[in-house]
Amino acid sequence: MFDEVERNVGSIRLPRWGRVVSAAGSVPWLVVDPDGVPVEPVRRFLVEFVARDNRPGSVRSYAYDLLRWWRWLRAVGVDWDKATPAEVRDLVLWLKQAAKPGQRPRTKSAGTAGCVNPITGKRHQGDQYEPRTIRHSNAVLRSFYQFWIEDIGAGPLINPVPQERVKGRRPNSHHNPLEPFRAEGRLRYNPRVPKRKPRAMPDERWNELFSAMRSNRDRAILAVAVSNGARASELLGVRGVDLDWGDQLVRVIRKGTRTEQWLPASSEAFVWIRLYLADIGDLLDRDEPLWLTLRRRDRGTGLRRQPMNYEALRAVFRRVNAVLGTNWSMHDLRHTAAIRMSRDESLSMRDVQTILGHAHLSTTSDVYLVEDEAQVVRRVQQHLTDRQQPQQPPPVAVGYDDADLSVLFGRNPQ
Structure with a gap:
C-alpha cells in the first residue's frame, strides 16, 4: 500500500x-x-x-x-x-x-x-x-x-491526486449511468488558502505612486488601469485601433473568455495617452500595440520600439517601489478601481461586474462588498469617543423654573 x-x-x-x-x-x-x-x-x-x-x-x-x-x-x-x-x-x-x-x-x-x-x-x-x-x-x-x-487508457491504475468525498451525502448520488464514475470533493492534499481582502489604495498613496512615474507612458497606463480596473495582460494587448477618442473608450480582450469589450476611461487617461504618443513621436499604426518601449532596440529589422511586455511593466513597478519603499502592483489598481466603483451609489453591482469582466455577480459582491477592517475600526473608535463625551442637558424652555425641574426630575440645577 x-x-x-x-x-x-x-x-x-x-x-x-x-x-x-x-x-x-x-x-x-x-x-x-x-x-x-x-x-x-x-x-x-x-x-x-x-x-x-x-x-x-x-x-x-x-x-x-x-x-x-x-x-x-x-x-x-x-x-x-x-x-x-x-x-x-x-x-x-x-x-x-x-x-x-x-x-x-x-x-x-x-x-x-x-x-x-x-x-x-x-x-x-x-x-x-x-x-x-x-x-x-x-x-x-x-x-x-x-x-x-x-x-x-494508460498510466497508473488510479489517479495519484485523489479527491476527498463530500461530507453529508453519498458520492455519485445522482450519477448518470451513461457517464463514468468520478471522485467528488476537494483535492485531498490541497492546503487551505487564507482569504485576502482587497484593499483600495488611499488617495494620498495613489498620488505618490502616480507622481513617482518617470514617463508619460507609465502615467497613462496607471490612469487607464485605475479608471476601469483592466488587468495588466488586457491593457498590454491594446492596439491603436482599440482607442475610441470620441467616446473615451478602450477595447480590451478579456483574459478568460477572450471576448472583446469596450471599457470607459477617464478624460485624464486620454490626456496622458496623447502626451505619451507625442513623446515617442512616431505615427502609431492602427494594428500595432499601443504601449511600446521608450528605447529603440534592434531585433533584426533596425532600431525600433518594441511592444511592451509584462516583464517590462513589472520593471516599472520595481523601480517606483524602490523609491517609495512600497510593494504596489498592477492588481492593486484593479482592486482600487473596483472598490471605488462599488462604493459609488450611482453604480449598481451589475455595473461593476460588467466593467470588471466577472462571469458571476457573486464573484463581484463577495470580493468587493467586504468592508475594510481598518475603516471599520476607525468608525467604531469614533463611536466610542462620541459616547465618552459628557452629554449636556438641553436648556430649560422659557416659562419654566430650572430649580423646580431639578426637584421634579432629581438632578442638580445648572
Whole structure:
C-alpha cells in the first residue's frame, strides 16, 4: 500500500533536470530532457490542453508544474506511470518546507521577504512556495493523469491526486449511468488558502505612486488601469485601433473568455495617452500595440520600439517601489478601481461586474462588498469617543423654573 511509503522529504533535493522551452507549432511550450528531446507524455497532454482552447500563458504554467513533477519523480526513483498518492503527498510536504529556486540570491529584498510592508499593508513575496502554488500543482497533476487514465487508457491504475468525498451525502448520488464514475470533493492534499481582502489604495498613496512615474507612458497606463480596473495582460494587448477618442473608450480582450469589450476611461487617461504618443513621436499604426518601449532596440529589422511586455511593466513597478519603499502592483489598481466603483451609489453591482469582466455577480459582491477592517475600526473608535463625551442637558424652555425641574426630575440645577 502507498500509505506504507515513508520518506525524509526534508533531505530531498530536486535535480536540475530538463527545462521548459518555447516551441514552434501548435504547442507553444514544451518540457524537454537534458538532451533537448521533448518528454512525450507531457507533450501529448499539452497537445490536448492546447486543443481545448487554453492560452499560451496557461500552457507555460502547466509545463513548469509538470517539469517540477518529473524532477520529483527522478529524485524519489519512481516512473511517471507508476506514481501513487504517496508521491503526491510527499511532494506537497516538500513544497511546504522547500525554498523556491531563484536565478540569483536576494540582496536588498532579503530583509523584507515574507514581511508586511508598513506603507501598503501588503505582504512581500517570500522564499517559500505559496499555498496557491501547491494547489495549482495538484490541479495540474490531476488533470494530467486524468487525461492519461480516462482518455488514453494508460498510466497508473488510479489517479495519484485523489479527491476527498463530500461530507453529508453519498458520492455519485445522482450519477448518470451513461457517464463514468468520478471522485467528488476537494483535492485531498490541497492546503487551505487564507482569504485576502482587497484593499483600495488611499488617495494620498495613489498620488505618490502616480507622481513617482518617470514617463508619460507609465502615467497613462496607471490612469487607464485605475479608471476601469483592466488587468495588466488586457491593457498590454491594446492596439491603436482599440482607442475610441470620441467616446473615451478602450477595447480590451478579456483574459478568460477572450471576448472583446469596450471599457470607459477617464478624460485624464486620454490626456496622458496623447502626451505619451507625442513623446515617442512616431505615427502609431492602427494594428500595432499601443504601449511600446521608450528605447529603440534592434531585433533584426533596425532600431525600433518594441511592444511592451509584462516583464517590462513589472520593471516599472520595481523601480517606483524602490523609491517609495512600497510593494504596489498592477492588481492593486484593479482592486482600487473596483472598490471605488462599488462604493459609488450611482453604480449598481451589475455595473461593476460588467466593467470588471466577472462571469458571476457573486464573484463581484463577495470580493468587493467586504468592508475594510481598518475603516471599520476607525468608525467604531469614533463611536466610542462620541459616547465618552459628557452629554449636556438641553436648556430649560422659557416659562419654566430650572430649580423646580431639578426637584421634579432629581438632578442638580445648572
